Amino acid sequence: MKLLSYRGRDGLDRVGVVADGVVREVSPERAAGPAGLSPMRRLIAASGSPAGEVPLADGPGVPLDEVRVLPPVPDPTKIVAAPVNYVDHQAEMSQSVHVGSLGVFLKAPSSLIGAGDVVRLPYTDRRFDQEGELAVVIGRTARGVPAADALSHVFGYTCLLDITMRGGEDRSTRKSFDTFTPMGPWLVTPDEVGPLETLRLTCSVNGTLRQDADVRDLIWDVPALIEYVSSVMTLHPGDVISTGTPAGVGAINDGDSVTAAVTRVGELTVGVSAASAVTCPTLGAGAGPVPPAELTPVRARTAN
Numbered sequence: 001m002k003l004l005s006y007r008g009r010d011g012l013d014r015v016g017v018v019a020d021g022v023v024r025e026v027s028p029e030r031a032a033g034p035a036g037l038s039p040m041r042r043l044i045a046a047s048g049s050p051a052g053e054v055p056l057a058d059g060p061g062v063p064l065d066e067v068r069v070l071p072p073v074p075d076p077t078k079i080v081a082a083p084v085n086y087v088d089h090q091a092e093m094s095q096s097v098h099v100g101s102l103g104v105f106l107k108a109p110s111s112l113i114g115a116g117d118v119v120r121l122p123y124t125d126r127r128f129d130q131e132g133e134l135a136v137v138i139g140r141t142a143r144g145v146p147a148a149d150a151l152s153h154v155f156g157y158t159c160l161l162d163i164t165m166r167g168g169e170d171r172s173t174r175k176s177f178d179t180f181t182p183m184g185p186w187l188v189t190p191d192e193v194g195p196l197e198t199l200r201l202t203c204s205v206n207g208t209l210r211q212d213a214d215v216r217d218l219i220w221d222v223p224a225l226i227e228y229v230s231s232v233m234t235l236h237p238g239d240v241i242s243t244g245t246p247a248g249v250g251a252i253n254d255g256d257s258v259t260a261a262v263t264r265v266g267e268l269t270v271g272v273s274a275a276s277a278v279t280c281p282t283l284g285a286g287a288g289p290v291p292p293a294e295l296t297p298v299r300a301r302t303a304n
Ligand code: MN
Pocket: 081, 082, 083, 131, 133, 162, 244, 245
């Protein structure tokens, strides 16, 4: 099941099920719940994990290309992200450490945008990179969850772009500018995603492939991440864990189009604009982890 957060023609935010290019609204009663939460957060809280059947509202539905797509969870209490969680990315960044010594970091939820939206680069004089990632959406409260029980806390999976300013500022600054977390287009329930170790993650910029990796090459896989993160902080329904990016990060610039895709999960495309960029007020340029200066050509592999 593909679950979409969207804004209807009447300006109200809804959650729906996508099939064959049509969005059918989830029964509003099912998405009822605490005021102030998005319909998706309310649906997740009401459904638990796994999601099971979701009742649909009456009516024929709306073509997908006629709705404004929102981030699948527009209002998570937090976005947790893994730094350096693929060996090949560790190598390209010349890092001696990975997630196993760094732990995780937080991205501001206010940095979220949906599929088809635009990443706004804030500065004219800094480098910004794309990082394609597989993200996990939590379905029920997780605290101190062992890896063996971790996947029963997952509501679904989605694509995420961890847009990053390179340099020496703290990660929470460099990765939390408004629009720096494109997510979507929808979330897919685990029954439809199937075995995570067979997923392939790709990321392209202007149609040129930059990243192509197998999710089984994660240093800490999804259960290990949930075990670790839930040992640090309580995960609430709708919280997001982004699993990290493989090799192939590179600069993005005004006018670019960036696409992250994961097998059986979906394809997330956003634009890039530097229209409102100004001079950077902080002095981190030239410091911090060193990204590859040049893009390494990636050849598309046969899917497996
Ligand atoms: Mn990342």
